[in-house]
Each structure stands twice: as structure tokens, then as C-alpha cells.
Amino acid sequence: MHPSDNETSIRQASLEDLVTGPVDGLILEERLGYALRRAQLKVFKHFDEAMREHNIRPAQFSSLVVIEGYPGVTQSSLAQTLAIDPPRVVNLVNSLEERGLAMRVRCKRDRRSHGIFLTKQGEALVDKLKELSSQSDLAATQALSEIERRQLLMLLRKIYAPAHGEG
Amino acid sequence: MHPSDNETSIRQASLEDLVTGPVDGLILEERLGYALRRAQLKVFKHFDEAMREHNIRPAQFSSLVVIEGYPGVTQSSLAQTLAIDPPRVVNLVNSLEERGLAMRVRCKRDRRSHGIFLTKQGEALVDKLKELSSQSDLAATQALSEIERRQLLMLLRKIYAPAHGEG
DNA sequence: TATTGTTATACTCTATAACTATA
DNA sequence: TATAGTTATAGAGTATAACAATA
Numbered sequence: 001m002h003p004s005d006n007e008t009s010i011r012q013a014s015l016e017d018l019v020t021g022p023v024d025g026l027i028l029e030e031r032l033g034y035a036l037r038r039a040q041l042k043v044f045k046h047f048d049e050a051m052r053e054h055n056i057r058p059a060q061f062s063s064l065v066v067i068e069g070y071p072g073v074t075q076s077s078l079a080q081t082l083a084i085d086p087p088r089v090v091n092l093v094n095s096l097e098e099r100g101l102a103m104r105v106r107c108k109r110d111r112r113s114h115g116i117f118l119t120k121q122g123e124a125l126v127d128k129l130k131e132l133s134s135q136s137d138l139a140a141t142q143a144l145s146e147i148e149r150r151q152l153l154m155l156l157r158k159i160y161a162p163a164h165g166e167g
Numbered sequence: 168m169h170p171s172d173n174e175t176s177i178r179q180a181s182l183e184d185l186v187t188g189p190v191d192g193l194i195l196e197e198r199l200g201y202a203l204r205r206a207q208l209k210v211f212k213h214f215d216e217a218m219r220e221h222n223i224r225p226a227q228f229s230s231l232v233v234i235e236g237y238p239g240v241t242q243s244s245l246a247q248t249l250a251i252d253p254p255r256v257v258n259l260v261n262s263l264e265e266r267g268l269a270m271r272v273r274c275k276r277d278r279r280s281h282g283i284f285l286t287k288q289g290e291a292l293v294d295k296l297k298e299l300s301s302q303s304d305l306a307a308t309q310a311l312s313e314i315e316r317r318q319l320l321m322l323l324r325k326i327y328a329p330a331h332g333e334g
Numbered sequence: 335t336a337t338t339g340t341t342a343t344a345c346t347c348t349a350t351a352a353c354t355a356t357a
Numbered sequence: 358t359a360t361a362g363t364t365a366t367a368g369a370g371t372a373t374a375a376c377a378a379t380a
Contacts, residue, residue: 018274018282019240027236028248032304033210033225035320038327040203041250047200057346058204062195069194073186076361081195083208085349090363107185112356112361115185137199143329148322153202155311155319160205162310226370243338252372257340279338279379337380346371353364 043140050136056129059084063092064118064126067102072115074107101125210307217303223296226251230259231285231293234269239282241274268292 028034047058056064059082066081067073073081075089084092093116096102101122104114118126141149195201214225223231229249234240240248242256251259260283263269268289271281285293308316 018244018277018280019237020244020280028229028232029324030320031229031232031300032308032316032320033207033214033300034229035323035327036203036207036210037225038250039323040200040207042327043200043203058200059347062198062201065195065198070186074361077185077187083205084347086362087350087364088348110357110361113185113187114362133198133200141199141326143325144322148325149199151318152322153197153199155315155322156202156206157196158310158315159308160202160209224369241338251370253339254341254373255371277338277380281339335380338378339376340378341374341376343373343375344371345373346369348367348369350366350368351364352366354362355360356362357358357360 043137046136046140047133050132050139051129054125054129054132059088059092060095061129061133063096064101064122064129067116067118068123068126071117072105074113074115075104076113078116096122210304213303213307214300217299217306218296221292221296221299226255226259227262228296228300230256230263231268231289231296234283234285235290235293238284239272241280241282242271243280245283263289 044058047061051057051061062082063078066078070077075093076086078093079086079089082089093102093104097104100119102116102118104116107113107115137149141152144152211225214228218224218228226249230245233245233248237244242260243253245260246253246256249256260269260271264271267286269283269285271283274280274282304316308319311319
């Protein structure tokens with residue numbers, strides 16, 4: 001591919017004065033994936049800052065919250081819930097177990113399954129983390145009113161869980 | 168950490184009947200990061216399917232759209248616009264150049280900068296990709312009305328670009 | 335001295351296949 | 358034979374530091 005093959009696509013005037021500033025106008029804003037990614041980038045950045053002190057990753061936080069809500073949840077069920085693959089859950093639960101936040105208990109009826117439970121330490125931590133997470137969400141969405149924030153959650157839920165969100 | 172240290176956190180009844188199904192109820196839905204991630208997962212999945220035929224990744228698509236809108240955009244400007252780091256832009260533009268979709272032109276005034284332009288082939292492709300992307304967005308958000316879809320875009324924009332979104 | 339682009343590197347996230355132990 | 362969990366592996370995506378060329 002030689003430049004000469006594509007002369008018509010180049011506005012010669014631009015070769016001296018290139019576009020050097022941020023050009024984030026209306027070009028991409030209509031693309032849903034782009035808007036979601038940019039918003040998530042900001043929300044996760046706030047989340048990371050909030051969790052830095054406790055060295056907790058997003059998937060670790062979500063796991064702790066689910067385990068708290070469903071003590072004895074199995075790893076396969078956790079994988080389904082968080083929409084991640086079973087191999088990731090292994091590392092996830094390993095990291096929580098190594099830090100003394102959760103532990104596996106082998107099921108008596110079906111010895112293939114492991115129930116996951118929070119330790120006392122895990123229960124104490126998850127309560128604090130949930131508060132930090134809420135504060136972080138508010139900080140990341142300062143430009144939104146409380147009504148808009150709830151509206152946003154509803155719209156997002158409609159996308160990923162239409163059955164629940166539509167009713 | 169011995170299980171016996173944490174007996175109080177385990178509901179013994181659960182040790183025989185674990186929670187094995189999907190438990191994705193209301194536990195995590197209030198978390199903005201979780202909702203954003205789940206929605207993005209779905210939207211990107213549709214996008215991937217739509218682009219599979221053309222073997223285009225999300226960042227490649229965004230780059231093509233920006234270059235089309237701003238012929239001669241520099242790599243540093245592209246990095247700013249897409250909120251990615253300069254080293255990634257190098258690979259990104261390399262991939263577009265290798266496929267004959269875009270090309271670098273060294274700036275005459277400031278020979279450090281490269282302007283990026285679409286080739287004829289790139290211009291033809293990006294028009295088709297934009298149409299595919301729009302269809303993909305619609306398919307991923309079938310549960311939303313057109314008003315809700317626009318509302319969602321506005322709310323997301325308010326998050327990542329409060330200055331533009333608030334007015 | 336600062337900036338544009340580049341290389342090298344590493345770390346996280348994610349996906350897949352193959353394996354084990356239990357059923 | 359099927360399932361829960363595990364291991365190994367590889368590919369994206371992402372971030373950082375260091376470098377070359379140019380200003």
C-alpha cells in the first residue's frame with residue numbers, strides 16, 4: 001500500500017496543520033459501547049481508589065457481597081452469578097481464602113461441591129467495603145441527581161437482565 | 168486459619184444443602200460498577216458478533232471513526248480521545264496500516280508528529296462498520312425504547328464528560 | 335528541556351482445553 | 358457418562374519505564 005494509491009483520501013492542507021488536541025466531540029458519543037466503556041472507566045477508577053487501602057479488586061468485592069448474601073454458595077454458582085468462568089473463580093476464592101476472608105467447606109452430600117463462607121474477618125470487611133463502594137459510586141456520578149442515578153441503574157439492568165428489568 | 172476459628176460464620180444447615188443455582192437477585196444490582204460491567208459485557212458481545220466478519224476490535228472501530236471525523240489526527244490526540252495510552256495507539260495504528268485501512272503521514276511542520284488518514288479502503292469499510300455497529304447497539308438494547316436508549320447515552324455522557332453533559 | 339512516537343516489559347483480565355475426583 | 362473443581366496455557370487489554378528523534 002503506497003501513499004500515492006490513496007491520495008484522494010488525504011486533504012493536503014492537513015499535512016501541515018494536523019489535529020493535535022482532544023477531538024472528543026460528537027463523533028463517538030452515539031456509540032453505546034464507547035459510552036459504556038468511558039463511564040465504566042471512570043466508575044472503576046473511583047472504585048480502585050476507594051479500595052486501594054484494602055487491596056480489593058472489583059471481582060473480589062463482588063464475590064464477597066454474593067457470599068455474604070448467600071452463605072454456602074458453590075463456586076459454579078458464583079461463576080454464573082458474576083458471569084465469569086469457573087477457572088477464574090478458583091483464583092478468586094484462593095485469594096480470599098489466603099487472606100482469611102472466606103473459606104471453602106466441602107459439601108457432605110455431594111463431595112464434589114464446595115460451599116463458600118465468609119470468615120468473621122470477611123464479614124467485618126465486606127460491611128466496610130459496601131459503604132466505601134456506595135460512597136465511591138456517588139463520587140463517580142456527582143453530575144447525576146439521585147433520580148438519574150436510579151434511572152441509570154434501571155436502564156442498565158434492563159439491558160443485561162431484560163426479564164427482570166421489564167416488569 | 169482453621170475452620171474451627173470461624174464456626175460462628177457458618178450456618179451448619181447449609182453444609183448439606185448448598186446454594187447451587189444462580190443467585191443473581193438484588194444483592195449486587197445496586198452497585199454501579201457491577202451494572203455497568205454486565206451491560207457492557209452484553210453490548211460488547213453483540214458488537215463482537217457484528218464485527219467478526221471484518222475482524223475488527225472495539226478500539227480499532229473507535230479509531231477508524233475518529234480518523235474519519237478528523238483526518239490528520241495525531242497519535243497523541245487519538246490516545247487522548249480514546250482514553251488509552253500512547254503505546255497502545257502504536258499497535259492500533261500499526262494494525263490499521265498493515266491492513267491498508269489507514270496510514271501515517273509525517274507532518275511537514277513538526278516532524279515528530281504523524282497525521283493519520285484513512286485509505287479509500289478504510290473509508291469504505293468504516294461506513295459499513297458504523298451501520299453494523301448501530302444495528303448491534305439496537306440488538307443489544309432491544310429491551311429499551313428509543314427514548315430510554317437516548318436517556319441512557321445522556322446519563323453515561325454525564326458521568327464521563329460532566330462538563331458537556333450537564334448543559 | 336519538553337514532546338512525539340516507539341520499544342520492551344509486565345501485570346491483569348479473560349477464554350479454552352485438559353485433567354481429577356466424585357457422582 | 359456427567360458434573361464440580363482444578364491446572365495449565367495463551368491471548369487480549371492495560372500500564373509503566375526507558376529510549377530515539379525532533380523541537
